Structure formats: structure tokens, C-alpha cells
Amino acid sequence: MSEKDLDKFRVVLRKKYDLHCKCFQDRNPEPLFDKFFTKDALWAAQGYPELNGSAEMRPFFEVVTRNYLVAIEPVKTFVCGDAGWDFVNYPVMPRDNDEKPWTFRVLFCWIRRDGQWRVNSIVSFQANELN
Template sequence: MSKSVALLASALLGLSVLPASPALAADPAPAVGDLPSAGGAAVAEFRRQVDALYRMKEAAFARDDADTIVDRFYTRDAITFGPEGKPVIGREAFRDEYRNVVKIANVKVEPVATHVGTDAAWEWVNFRAFPKDKTQKPFTFIMLFVFAKKDGHWISGGDAYTVGEFPKAG
């Protein structure tokens, strides 16, 4: 990782940058003990709602709009943490973080692997950051978002991240 990417990543989310871990190999065969998944219609509805949340988050980054992200994407008690292990807990703490990070980069969220249950789900994504300072190079976080369904609507209860990138499928 270049020094400029490490510095920008540190500024973006206040993290101590560690080298990215090697990509996990995907095993397409279900293993004994896999969790039950929701049916096709439930997964399609999750995808529709969560994709809309991701597009809202991307647009809010482009407008430097931390409040929309915090109030519409995350639960009041959401938690996030990165490789340094310092948790950020609750909307007001998220708001303090996001007011700084939305000024640094625009983002694109790309789903990689998803599990949808009846009222809880998680999704691994490549969270691509495109610095607003065009002298800086783009970089990617591997992120795990956790979601809960409340009153028929999916919302994030938080996330965990590290600098890195899932390989492209296929």
C-alpha cells in the first residue's frame, strides 16, 4: 500500500492502517451447519432496499451530507470498528466521524457476498473510496455490514472494515 493511500485511509476513518489480509477462497458448496436463508422474494426485497440505501449513502458522500447517512442508514445504537479495534457506538458518535469523512472522498459500495435471514442479514462489500483531492489515488475497504429488518424495512446495525479488496468473481 502506498504511503498516500495509507495516510488517506487513516484520515478517512481514523484507522491505523494494517496490510490487507489475503483474500478468502470462496467455497460454493454448502457446508454442514450453514445458516438457513430467506426465500427468493425476501432476498429480492432485501437487495432492492439495501441497494437503495447504498445509493443514498453514495449520494450523501457526494454532497458532504453526514446527517443523511447517519439518520437513514444506521440504527440509533449502531456500532462500527476497524483494524485498530476502537469501536464507534451510536448515531451521535457516527455523526462526529462522518462529518469528517464525507469531506474526504466519494464512495461506491459493491456487494460481494450476502446472507439474508428472516429479520437479520449481513453483507460483505468492497467499499471503494475516490478521494475528492484528485492528487490522491482511490482505495478500497473490505466491509461487513450487518442489517436488521424493522417494520418491513432494512437498516444497518453497524459495520466492520479493513483496508483491502475482495477479488472479482469468476
């Protein structure tokens, strides 16, 4: 992995993460399925059911994009050829002021298919649970 490859990967990821966060701002999950996730992506988060592929993920993201705002703060990034990962802090801010915000720690696993980077799997846990 060269620094140049890593820097280029980080630029791509920042654009993808901005798109991801905008989906939550706009309450519109569809771009996540067109430009962020692979169709066969795996989503596994502590305290939630495992979701496999767009068909299972779509109903979940329809609800969460409506009810929450998110941010993505990269911590450690790796890329090699057409695969890479990014470990991030993922603050979640409820739109309902009665609900407390929390932070996930997320490992995004990225693959490049047909020249496009997409998330193929996500594993996450709540950082607040570590304290």
C-alpha cells in the same frame, strides 16, 4: 432463505447504498443517521477508532463525507427474517488528488426494526493490505 426474500432484500439494499453514496456526493451525512444506521450502530474499521452509536459516528462522517467519495459493490448477501448481512467492496476515492484511493472490504449487518432496514454494525478492513 428463499430466492424471493433475497431478491427483495437486495433491492432494498441497493436503494440504501445509493442513499449512502449520495451522502458523500452531497457532503451531507445527516441522511445516514436518519435512514441508514440504527441509533446504536457499531462501526469498526481497520486503522480507525471503534465508534458506538450516532453521537460517536456523526463527527467522523461529517469529515469523511466532506473529503471522500465512495461506491458500494455487493459480493455476498444473506437474509433471514429481520436480520441479514452484506459483504461488499467499498472503494474510497479521495477528493484530494494527492491522496491515493483504496478499497475497504465491509460486512454490513442489517436489521429490520419497525419495518425499516438499517445497518446495526459494520466491520471493515482495507483490501489493499491483503496483497
